[in-house]
Amino acid sequence: MLAVQRGFACKEVQTFTLRKADLKKPIGECLESPNFAVPNSGGLKWSIDVYPTGETDECKGYISVFINVNKPVKSKCRCTVNGSSIEGSFAYEFSYSDPPLNFGWEKFASHKSLYSFFHMNKLTFTCIIELNIATPRDVLVPHGFQFYRHVPPDFEFVIGSEQVPAHKNFLLLISPVLKAMLSDDTAESKPSKIHITEFTLEAVKCAIDFCYGRELGDLSIKTAVSVLRFCDQYFMAAVAEELGKLSLFDLTIDSFCEIARYAHECHKKDLLDECCYFFKGHHGDIKAKPEFVDLPPILVVDVLKKAFDLKTEFDVLDHAHRNGISFVVDYLEESLVEAISLDNFCPAVRYAWKCSRDSLKNACAQFLINNREEVTDSKDFLDLSADVVRSILKVAHEMKRKIV
Incomplete structure (x- = not known):
């Protein structure tokens, strides 16, 4: 945890401290501050991320500093090293259309430039941020x-x-x-x-x-x-x-389901996009809410696609199965069982065997029985793994014998 001391006056001011030993941490290791709530802002919070040895290999030998916010806002920020002339500043508008909601300096200052300013093996930074907060609408x-x-x-x-x-x-x-x-x-x-x-x-x-x-x-x-x-x-x-x-109407874990349902049913695209972005960062807590399973499955499919950049319904199926969203799995599988075609047969087979979905396996086997020549003549079928081909042929064989 990043050591932080509360600032002064009415501005959003925070100081944070680095120890000389922090400069030996692995590249990419992040020190995170707490979330700072902005008074009378409708739930706006911000925080500081510091990478003492750089965020990536390209930043080796530098410290990286980033400002995070939890919702769109226009900002100005200045970060200084106390007792020195080293500083950085930016003016930036955080928006949902350009995630993630963070901005800062990949190479804020080099280790070499900072060494002489350590005092008792500590170095203090001051971060001053101005956030364009309108008077609370309430x-x-x-x-x-x-x-x-x-x-x-x-x-x-x-x-x-x-x-x-x-x-x-x-x-x-x-x-x-x-x-x-x-x-x-x-x-x-x-x-x-x-x-x-x-x-x-x-x-x-x-x-x-x-x-x-x-x-x-x-x-x-x-x-x-x-x-x-x-x-x-x-x-x-x-x-x-x-x-x-x-x-x-600020999005929270408790308000998400009601707001997302409203955005979906009343065709509020921008609001639904905000819900998708929020879901990506809080999906574990939201899924645990009892009201989540009462959302329309078609809405949750849309949220999953946008939040996790899932391209096809098979991508959604795989994600929902891995993350225990069973009502979405049931919804998509039910429609898939009724609409297996040559176009989706092989993706359905891959999913059914990967995730051990017996009802879908049987539906795929029945489709193979009814369309054996077309299916086995397709390149996609030949690209299936040998184990999967052997397994579906076996299921189809057993089903034919039961029918007889």
Whole structure:
């Protein structure tokens, strides 16, 4: 663990210490700092990685220093060796489109240049980082309509036996869907209420409260996502955009499943890409959550492909099998058993025999029985290992005898 002392003032300032003995560590060995939480940032954290003898062989004889963050942010950083003129600086925008979320110096300083600055076999560095943090969105909930509280509401969202009051003219401004429903040439035909059956009272009330700038209180991620869905359904685009900026929607291990499901079902590509990147770094903890197995398998397949750069469904099958994601294995195998063809026969055989999947072995053997000439005449079949060919022929032979 990298020895770190807390900095001073309001800036993000940290110092870290290297010992002279650290300069004898193997190339590529990393000293990691703790994660530093940035106050009022919606969950932003940063950390320092130091390679005392260089990150790679190309950096031999130098120390490498990198800054890590856990989410996109614009930054400026300056790192100095205390008591010397040695320093490095950068301005960099961390983004999900350019992973990993770290940046720094492969050759920050040579060992030769540092030796004279060690004091009692220790060398201290100071790292000053400026992060472009907007004012927390939680305190920027729109408050404009509070000036019209004296106007009595003339519209209701009805959920069961409960009502959520609102002002019709206000709704016309924020929702094209409601505008189309509520606008008409005759006042008599304009409805004064809408019955809501697909959302809970809590979700509808929270959505309208947010539009009016009222305090939302503590929301569960499930309710918060339901509020987003309500806004999407009624095309309250500006409202959904502002709501999505709240720190409540920061990706965490606990919030991942709800947010990923929402991104998938509501076609939020950018948000889903963020989920895939987050999953790559936290897949072990996320897979352990009970709600993970309740996600749509097609969503998890997409996440696995993007997170681990898996090209084919056989790559996904192999990954899911090795990592114990059984519901994805079952989902893909079921569709594969029903759709074996000359194009996917050999990849299916390789996977089935590699991972000992008996039901798929039988399906492949049955396909071989039905299409023996075409299969055995293909180059892909000839490229299968001798052991696999012998095994599938044996399974097919036994199946034919059982049929007889």
